[in-house]
Amino acid sequence: MAGLLETISGPESLRKLSLRELNILAGELREVIISTCSGNGGHLAPSLGVIELTIALHAVFNSPNDKIVWDVGHQAYAHKLLTGRRERFGTLRRLGGISGFPKRCESPHDAFDVGHSSTSISAALGMALARDLKREKNKVLAVIGDGSMTGGLAYEGLNHAGHLNRDMVVILNDNEMSISENVGALSSFLSRTITSEFVHKIKKDVEGFLENMDGLGRGVLQVAKRAEESLKGLFTPGMLFEAFGFEYVGPIDGHNIELLMQTLENVKRFDDAVLIHVLTRKGKGYGPAETNPSLFHGVGPFDVTSGKVAKGKGGAASYTFLFGEALNKIANDNEKVVAITAAMPDGTGLSAFAAKHPDRFFDVGIAEQHGVTFAAGLAGRGLKPVFAVYSSFLQRAYDQIFHDVCLQNLPVVFAIDRAGVVGSDGPTHHGVFDLSYLRSFPQMTLMAPKDENELQHMLYTAINHDGPSAVRYPRGNGHGVAIDQEFREIAIGQGEILRDGGDVAILALGTMVYPSMEAADLLAVEGLNVAVANMRYVKPIDRELVLTLAAKVGRLVTVEENALQGGFGAAVLEVLEEEGLSHLPVTRIGYPDCFIEQGEQSELRIRYGLDSTGIAKSIKGSML
Ligand SMILES: Cc1ncc(C[n+]2csc(CCOP(=O)(O)OP(=O)(O)O)c2C)c(N)n1
């Protein structure tokens, strides 16, 4: 590692450096971030894009007294390196290591925990208000990307902040990218810099013209200038933010440390709500990431020289890919099928659908709430919307699922990807609550496939079902099973027995079916006869199957990749209670009542006893 960075013990060290040294430091930060991400994976392109901005922020403001709130937080690697985490940076995103996102428990410089988008303005406003009420002195800054500005929550924050006009700064980091290309009217509005330059030129020309006209009074010049200002306002991004009550500064070059520092120093003196519009390049300084910022947005390990991303573990295709394939095929025959993503066409496997059926594909931006209600509108008019969404991001739209979909019994299909633990992104991103939060809604049909072949049949079943439905499946590879060429419906609410046995019955769901079968094999070696059922549906649950196994075997074990609170096992307990069978011994295996840390998916499943050995161990323990 190069020399300057090693001398930085905290942000205060930056203030001793010359501009030249700050620029050298930017290069060193880039090197460390690229090399660490090449081994650990991570959000490389977003972090490379804000290195100069991060240096300028920490050089001008006084964190942790001043509060810097990063939106999403996936761009905060330079911030981490400058705020005392250089030595631990090699553990980024690893089990037991530092988080890929700001975390208050990790450092006093992390003002707010993040991972989900568009929260920064609201959180920063709360901090500004708290400061004023407590008569403290500090500055509060929110750093938000143009993609995150597509989320409605950002406007709720802007609306309130502009109205209160407290001393706070919003920095809009505009790189014209979300994970993929940014979408929506706002994004085209923000990129009107050419028009703004054009207007600036007109302004200069008009000024020159008026100044050269003898006989025109100063008043006329001022009126003309005001007219030019309003013309400028009509054409520049500033108009929008000024309408919200913010002072608008920019757009400025987000890779020019000197300019950034000057601007921040100026703004530091204001005590109003100010928005600084900063233009940056995603992936800045690393060729492969600049060329392909989507790939390097959140990337796995890669070779630094070639920019080649390491092949995964190989083997079977991912659930995500097979979902996309199946949806494409279903949509070929059913023109009512439309697909929706909230800014994740690649991550959800919908890119192929977008290419094939562009008129039936909708990227709504980072707007899960809108995505759900939009889907409800489409369904209400006879279409079959499939909203492909990560489990943890769908949490955003809880009320829309209730009020706009379930209450009206509208046939919206939720294709819930990243259900279960997701790995290195950690607690903000694990999808371990969807069974609990969806199961409570009347009219909802909720299923989880044991493998990728069952996923395609479930998707087909959901699309043909006349009511709300959800299919949840994990991040990562399928099992490599054969994929049927014909779709078939899987009877709603019907599970299947995969293995008979008389000592104990495992009722397994989704990703836990195969490890449960393996656990049964392990227990067989020890003389235990274990039945295994693939329950398929959490709602409606297969009551008959639960009761049959309860009667035949008498000892039940439920296994799910969800929080135990309110999950699939809880649904089984409810059935038993309703049937007067509460006395039967039941062991529930799933995630406990805590937030699950970051780590490889396999590491976490082992840690929480959700691998075959862990399941076998719990079962043996329950029989002692
Ligand atoms: C609620 C929510 N939905 C989706 C995501 C996934 N996501 C993470 S970053 C990102 C794009 C953010 O774009 P922007 O704010 O412009 O930051 P950039 O990566 O361009 O720096 C998305 C869609 C998320 N983190 N939170």
Ligand SMILES: CC(=O)[C@@H](O)[C@H](O)COP(=O)(O)O
């Ligand atoms: C920061 C963020 O929310 C996304 O970039 C997320 O990390 C993507 O996760 P996947 O890698 O599972 O698509």
Ligand SMILES: [Mg+2]
């Ligand atoms: Mg962006």
